Amino acid sequence: MGRARMTSGEIHPAMRATLEDVARMAGVSLATVDRVVNRREGVRAKTVARVEAAVAKLGYRADVAAARLARGQTFRFAFVLPTGSNSFMTNLSEQVRRTAEWLASQRGFIDILHVDVFDPDVLARTLEELSPAYHGIAVIALDHPRVRAAIDDLAARGVAVVTLVSDAPSARRLHYVGIDNPAAGRTAATLMGRFLWGRQGSVAVVAGSLSLRDHTERQFGFHQILTSEYPDLVVLPVLEGRDDSERTRVLTAELLSRRSDLLGIYSCGAGNRGIAEALEASGRARDVVWIAHELTQHTQRFLVRGTIDAIINQDPGHEARSAARVLLAHCSGEPISADQERIRIDIFLRDNLP
Known part of the structure; x- marks a missing residue:
């Protein structure tokens, strides 16, 4: 069944533009569009301008997950969360599991590790002994010299570290996900x-x-x-x-x-x-x-x-999704939206419970 089109030849707003649509509008080959979209050299400036104009007019957005699939690219992340019966952390763990289901469709995979985050030696040792297969780590951070050193070592190896709920700002972490x-x-x-x-x-x-x-x-x-x-x-x-x-x-x-x-x-x-x-x-x-x-x-x-x-x-679902988005965006070379990743402070009284 063909793609619905407007009388001007543009695609219907409800349909997602493809590279083929951009190539057709710009009057160039699919290979040329691919080079321009992926910022590769070897395309004349006038052609680049035509392709970029078509991209803007059609509202083309790259399907990053499809691109990763085509390249056979996957990412694996570890979420290091506390042990114990803390209800908030239990909720956070559940939200991380739900986020893992979404992330799998984006060619990203999450392992959840539970450790005693109150013990700096245990937490640092866990970070130090993480598998080199991980591309990124989200951790409930203890602001302790040994833990900061472990985060710095991960960053030095090219492993992105996101601190979650509790920060270690002087360490070389990529981003903090949590409230002010x-x-x-x-x-x-x-x-x-x-x-x-x-x-x-x-x-x-x-x-x-x-x-x-x-x-x-x-x-x-x-x-x-x-x-x-x-x-x-x-x-x-x-x-x-x-x-x-x-x-x-x-x-x-x-x-x-x-x-x-x-x-x-x-x-x-x-x-x-x-x-x-x-x-x-x-x-x-x-x-x-x-x-x-x-x-x-x-x-x-x-x-x-x-x-x-x-x-x-603070919303544990928002925090779990935000940590995953930040890690995935970093590994994929994509920008993040600061407003989307800002975790708000909620105040609940008996009268405004959700």
């Missing part, structure tokens, strides 16, 4: 300050680990706003729960028992089931304002119950 974490911390502080307006007391910060840059930056942004704009609220030293619910429960229970003036908790990591259990067991769940990160099945339930007051969220 200082801004997320400032947002949490503004919410906390407004919820506690007119009250005097202390506010706790519970992190997974201050070795994770995202947790450190959130804590910094939170402290920056709360201390400068809400002087009646005192920020307590950070508690590190390693994103473990039981460890976080114990830390929160001890905090509640010794701080009768505690008015708020900012959880900038995971382990939220432990915080919820300690708050509800203390009978102070409605008195202490709690702001947490990541909308999961558990935090959504706590938000609906009123135990959590607000959730700062």
